[in-house]
Amino acid sequence: MATREIAGKIVHVNEEGFLTDPSEWNRDIAIELAKEEGIPELTPAHWKIIEFCRQDAGATGKAPTLRRISTMAGVSTKELFALFPKGPAKKVAKIAGLGKPEGCV
Template identity: 55%
Template sequence: MSTTTIAGHEVEVNEEGFLTRPDQWSEDLAPELAALIGLDLTDKHWELIRFLRTDHAAMGETPTLRRVSTQTGTPVKELFGLFPGKPAKKMAYVSGLPKPKGCV
């Protein structure tokens, strides 16, 4: 693991750039993380980010794409539109959480 500075915040990250300590994440860090992967956050993004953070705290692991879809009522197709390419991975990244299990 290494340490990097994002938007003035010193954070610990793994080899893929995911925060290794979710407690180092803050809402002012999320737009910076999103910009690094080419996203501008909307209210819908924030709804999903907050769900991921809450669910991770309650369940002890990052929710899968299916869980996010079923628990938030957001169709998987919409998740792909909001977080193009690899939505589960990108949602976790912007939320400051580990990659979901089974995510390549």
């Protein structure tokens, strides 16, 4: 399995750049990955969603879909697309150190 260095830490990643072990994640890694995804700064609104996704994935074992984030974290679809443009669920999952979300909704 591939490894790479993010924010001074060696982590395991898959071929699409998603961390394969969520426990290797930390906030510095999130900030770095966000920059790579075109989000220069993570605001409290971003962190709220990232933290929700980490908690939810911890409970279910998989990254939440977009609809799950909007209904469970109480963030509107519009806001999600504004905070994480071009594919919010995938971007949040990557930044949060989770796998790619499965499921169609």
